[in-house]
Amino acid sequence: MKVKKLVLILAFGLMTLSWAQQMPVVHDPVVIKEDNTYHLFCTGRGISHLVSQDLKNWEKLVPVFQEKPVWTDEVVPDFKNHIWAPDIIHKNGMYYLYYSVSAFGKNTSAIGLVINTTLDPKSEDYKWEDQGIIVQSVPNRDMWNAIDPNIVFDENGIPWMSFGSFWNGLKMVKLSTDLKSVSHPEEWRTIAKRPRSFNLEDNNPGDAALEAPFIFKKGDYYYLFLSWDFCCRGENSTYKAVVGRSKSATGPFVDSEGKALNQGGGTLLIEGNKNWSGVGHNSVYTFDGKDYYFSHAYDANDNGAPKLVVKEITWVNDWPTVQPMN
Numbered sequence: 001m002k003v004k005k006l007v008l009i010l011a012f013g014l015m016t017l018s019w020a021q022q023m024p025v026v027h028d029p030v031v032i033k034e035d036n037t038y039h040l041f042c043t044g045r046g047i048s049h050l051v052s053q054d055l056k057n058w059e060k061l062v063p064v065f066q067e068k069p070v071w072t073d074e075v076v077p078d079f080k081n082h083i084w085a086p087d088i089i090h091k092n093g094m095y096y097l098y099y100s101v102s103a104f105g106k107n108t109s110a111i112g113l114v115i116n117t118t119l120d121p122k123s124e125d126y127k128w129e130d131q132g133i134i135v136q137s138v139p140n141r142d143m144w145n146a147i148d149p150n151i152v153f154d155e156n157g158i159p160w161m162s163f164g165s166f167w168n169g170l171k172m173v174k175l176s177t178d179l180k181s182v183s184h185p186e187e188w189r190t191i192a193k194r195p196r197s198f199n200l201e202d203n204n205p206g207d208a209a210l211e212a213p214f215i216f217k218k219g220d221y222y223y224l225f226l227s228w229d230f231c232c233r234g235e236n237s238t239y240k241a242v243v244g245r246s247k248s249a250t251g252p253f254v255d256s257e258g259k260a261l262n263q264g265g266g267t268l269l270i271e272g273n274k275n276w277s278g279v280g281h282n283s284v285y286t287f288d289g290k291d292y293y294f295s296h297a298y299d300a301n302d303n304g305a306p307k308l309v310v311k312e313i314t315w316v317n318d319w320p321t322v323q324p325m326n
Contacts, residue, residue, distance in 0.1 A: 023307040024050060024058045028085040028212070028281045029294045032095070032119070038287075039119045040308075041086045047099055055292070055310050061121060064097065064114060069130050075110045076103045085148045085212065085281065095119060096179050098134065098161070100147035105205060107145040110136040111163060113180060131180050134161065135173060139203040143168040151179070152215040152222065154249035162191055165211035169193030169262065170226060172250060191251050192226050192244070192261040216284040218291070221245040221318060224253040224261060225269065227280035234304025237278025241295060242266030243320060256319055269320060275300050276325040279309060284320075291315075293322050
């Protein structure tokens with residue numbers, strides 16, 4: 001019996017290792033489906049673009065930007081075309097791909113937009129057209145960081161962009177109907193926040209570690225997913241995904257204990273373990289009647305490489321749950 005048990009344990013370990021090895025290296029993934037193909041966009045030089053037919057086997061395509069957007073050096077001097085944390089939506093026959101340009105650890109940042117009528121590089125209509133800056137943050141002027149965009153439409157079909165990292169929390173701003181600029185007059189919200197030490201300089205990211213908002217509508221609720229703690233440190237990353245909900249797309253969002261997310265609340269959804277660190281920067285979608293959670297996690301068995309995580313969501317008392325990392 002001991003031999004059989006050992007064989008089973010080894011087989012499970014090899015199966016888990018095989019799964020980890022086949023998952024692509026990604027960071028900050030978002031996904032959309034066009035026809036029968038899943039398109040994943042994520043942080044990378046020029047915005048990485050991968051495709052799959054089954055959410056398991058992925059092929060890497062040519063990046064969105066072969067050359068960096070012409071405006072980026074105005075925001076980040078000598079920008080190297082390493083673009084962060086995109087978000088993609090399809091509206092009015094057009095794909096809108098929002099993306100982040102930033103200097104690491106600073107709020108020298110901007111969110112841009114590039115559009116296309118198709119995601120198929122083989123199509124004669126395939127052409128990414130940059131629309132420039134949507135919103136920009138400036139050190140010592142803004143106590144927020146213009147990265148990690150996510151688009152949601154409220155109960156009246158009005159578009160809002162949530163975004164942010166550290167400083168004074170995650171923000172939300174109303175967009176114009178063409179989805180290419182901030183609306184006028186401007187409307188802003190703080191949708192999530194954690195306590196920040198008061199004696200820090202304004203240009204310091206601070207210790208209120210949260211970022212990467214993603215809002216998903218399910219039933220009567222809008223669910224705000226976000227990441228707490230620290231990414232980008234390989235096996236030392238402490239990212240974890242938390243969630244709150246509201247009956248309004250603009251909040252206020254509360255966790256399962258009723259604490260407001262803009263007062264430090266958040267219900268834990270998933271976190272790392274000895275094999276996987278920093279599980280976070282998630283996105284959530286419904287594909288073919290099933291709800292899916294996507295994020296990255298750092299593989300402790302592969303020198304802390306960030307790998308794609310895909311999990312099906314189960315809803316319990318109108319709250320999302322996912323299986324823990326293996």
